[in-house]
Amino acid sequence: MNAMPADTFTTVRSEDALVRFSQVKKSYDGIHYVVKDLNLDVAKGEFLTMLGPSGSGKTTTLMMLGGFERPTLGQILLNGNPVERLPPERRNIGFVFQNYALFPHMTVAENVAFPLRYRGIRGAAAGAKVARALGRVGLEAMGDRRPAQLSGGQQQRVALARALVFEPSLVLMDEPLGALDKQLRERMQIEIKHLQTSLGITMVYVTHDQSEALTMSDRIAVFHDGRIQQLADPKTLYNAPENRFVAGFIGENNTMPCTFVGREAGLAVVRMADGATLRAADTLLSGGKAELSLSVRPENIGLASGQPNGPGNLFSGQVTDMFFLGDHMRLSVAAFGGQTVTARIPVGQVRGIAVGGTVHLACSPADCRLLED
Numbered sequence: 001m002n003a004m005p006a007d008t009f010t011t012v013r014s015e016d017a018l019v020r021f022s023q024v025k026k027s028y029d030g031i032h033y034v035v036k037d038l039n040l041d042v043a044k045g046e047f048l049t050m051l052g053p054s055g056s057g058k059t060t061t062l063m064m065l066g067g068f069e070r071p072t073l074g075q076i077l078l079n080g081n082p083v084e085r086l087p088p089e090r091r092n093i094g095f096v097f098q099n100y101a102l103f104p105h106m107t108v109a110e111n112v113a114f115p116l117r118y119r120g121i122r123g124a125a126a127g128a129k130v131a132r133a134l135g136r137v138g139l140e141a142m143g144d145r146r147p148a149q150l151s152g153g154q155q156q157r158v159a160l161a162r163a164l165v166f167e168p169s170l171v172l173m174d175e176p177l178g179a180l181d182k183q184l185r186e187r188m189q190i191e192i193k194h195l196q197t198s199l200g201i202t203m204v205y206v207t208h209d210q211s212e213a214l215t216m217s218d219r220i221a222v223f224h225d226g227r228i229q230q231l232a233d234p235k236t237l238y239n240a241p242e243n244r245f246v247a248g249f250i251g252e253n254n255t256m257p258c259t260f261v262g263r264e265a266g267l268a269v270v271r272m273a274d275g276a277t278l279r280a281a282d283t284l285l286s287g288g289k290a291e292l293s294l295s296v297r298p299e300n301i302g303l304a305s306g307q308p309n310g311p312g313n314l315f316s317g318q319v320t321d322m323f324f325l326g327d328h329m330r331l332s333v334a335a336f337g338g339q340t341v342t343a344r345i346p347v348g349q350v351r352g353i354a355v356g357g358t359v360h361l362a363c364s365p366a367d368c369r370l371l372e373d
Contacts, residue, residue: 016043016044017041017042017043017044017077018042018043018044018046018078018079018169018170018202019040019041019042019065019076019077019078019170019202019204020040020041020042020075020076020077021038021039021040021041021061021065021074021075021076022039022074022075022076022077023037023038023039023073023074023075024037024038024039024061024064024071024073024074024075024076025037025038025071025072025073025074026057026060026061026064026069026071026072027072030072033072033226034055034057034060034226035057035060035061035064035071035226036057036225036226036227037227038057038061038074038227038228040061040221040228040231042202042204043202044202045200045201045202046202046203046218046219047193047196047197047202047203047205047216047217047218047219048203048204048205048217048218048219048220048221049204049205049206049207049212049213049216049217049219049220049221050062050204050205050206050207050221050223051207051208051210051213051220051221051222051223051249052208052222052223052224052249053208053224053249054208056223056224056225056226057223057225057226057227058206058221058223059174059206061223062172062174062204062206064076064084065093065170065172065204066088066091066093066095066172067083067086067087067088067089067090067091067093068088070084070085071084078091078093078169078170079169089118091170092166092168092169092170093168093169093170093171093172094115094162094163094164094166094168094170094171094172095163095171095172095173095174096156096159096160096163096171096172096173096174096176097159097174097176098174098175098176098178098179099179100147100155100156100158100159100176101159102147102155102158102159102162103147104146104147104148105146106146106147107143107144107145107146108134108139108142108143108144108145108146108147108150108158109130109134109143109144111147111158111162112130112133112134112143112158112161112162112165113126113127113129113130113165114162115162115165115166116129116130116165116166119166121166129165129166129167130143130161130165131143132165133161133162133164133165134161136161136164136195136199137157137158137160137161137164137195138157139154139157139158139161142154152179152180152181152184153180153184153187153188156176156177156180156188157191159176160176160192160195164199164201168201169202170201170202170203170204171196171201171202171203171204172203172204172205172206173192173203173204173205173206174206175206175207175208176192176205177189177207177209177212178207185212186215189212189215189216190215192216193215193216205217210249210250210251213234214234214237214238214250215234217233217234218233219231219232219233220232220233220234220237222237222245222246222249222250224245224249229242229243229245229246230242230243230246237250238250238251240369241253241295241369241371242371243371243372244293244295244371244372247293247295247369247371251297252297252298252342253295253296253297253298254294254295254296254297254298254301254341254342255293255294255295255371256272256273256293256294256295256336256339256341257272257273257291257292257293257294258270258271258272258273258278258291258292258293258294258370259271259290259291259292260290260291260292260370261277263282264279266282267279267280267281267282267365268280268281268282268370270292270294270370272294272336272337272339273336273337273338273339274335274336274337275337276315276336278294278313278315278365278368279312279313279365279368280294280365280368280369280370281365281366281368281369281370292370292371292372293370293371293372294368294369294370294371295368295369295370295371296363296367296368296369297367298330298342298343298344299344300363300364300367301341301342301343301344301361301362301363302343302345302349302361302362302363303345303349303359303360303361303362304360304361304362305360312362312363312364312365313362313363313364313365313368314360314361314362315335315336315360315361315362316335316358316359316360316361317333317334317335317336317341317358317359317361318333318334318335318356318357318358318359319331319332319333319353319354319355319356319357319358319359320332320333320334320340320355321355322350322353322354322355324347325344326347327346327347328344328345328346328347329344329345329346329347329350329353330342330343330344331343331344331345331350331353331359333359333361335361341361343361
């Protein structure tokens with residue numbers, strides 16, 4: 001069974017939903033809600049990531065789905081059945097924790113077999129399931145080793161094999177790669193995604209790492225202040241953020257105050273703080289506010305060929321900082337009456353540019369978005 005392509009998950013039909021949160025709220029003190037009015041469907045075979053800063057509600061949401069926390073209000077459905085009052089062991093859900101939670105006195109095989117004991121599976125049947133699970137993660141020859149004899153990446157694979165051994169309908173992963181170094185973490189991201197896709201497993205993954213979410217996910221739910229700020233596939237989330245929080249949290253972004261002036265040739269026209277006029281994609285803002293923010297990514301700002309004139313968005317500023325980052329230079333430019341604009345310029349194009357000098361920059365209106373707070 002193969003997972004459905006990412007564009008299948010733009011919206012989830014009710015018959016395709018494995019998980020459904022309906023008006024779920026969670027409060028620990030009876031006054032303040034850490035999760036607020038959560039409505040979310042997760043499709044069968046989907047890799048959905050809950051992304052957000054600490055305290056945003058993502059981990060609490062995962063714990064409610066896993067059965068380790070109960071919602072204060074609302075309903076959680078798994079395969080159409082309410083599970084909010086079921087204990088974790090009765091939900092048929094695999095779980096991978098950040099610290100792996102492996103038993104140091106057990107062998108790898110014994111660790112993987114542990115969930116089977118609670119399901120009454122022992123002997124040859126258990127041995128076959130353990131061998132199959134270890135084979136899926138490439139550790140079939142390490143069943144007799146102890147966790148302390150394994151690398152961090154191998155321990156992570158053992159934890160994943162333990163989550164898969166009883167063939168759950170759903171696997172939950174809570175910051176599982178946080179303890180690994182950068183190179184190993186990036187390799188494990190690809191391995192987990194390949195495994196999820198090849199087995200057709202539904203995975204719900206929690207992280208605060210934006211690049212991790214963009215690499216692995218079919219869809220990403222961006223959490224902030226107990227609510228989902230935006231739910232979309234990675235490309236849409238990166239290129240079309242819906243508010244200032246998402247624009248600032250997903251990757252690097254220039255977000256500058258502006259005033260809506262009108263529309264021209266299918267584009268929105270805005271006035272910057274210094275009076276300069278720029279154009280942006282007309283995104284049909286819901287609130288009709290005049291005071292907005294203009295958002296443009298650093299990689300979408302390039303050098304203009306001369307003085308600011310001609311089509312497109314052209315503007316000038318004073319270079320305040322320059323940083324060499326291998327294949328490109330990161331320029332900080334004071335523009336629009338004191339706003340700091342960051343641009344990423346290929347190294348071969350920055351000859352003659354120096355800190356303190358004037359630089360002429362350009363960006364396409366199609367790469368500029370208007371955001372409400």
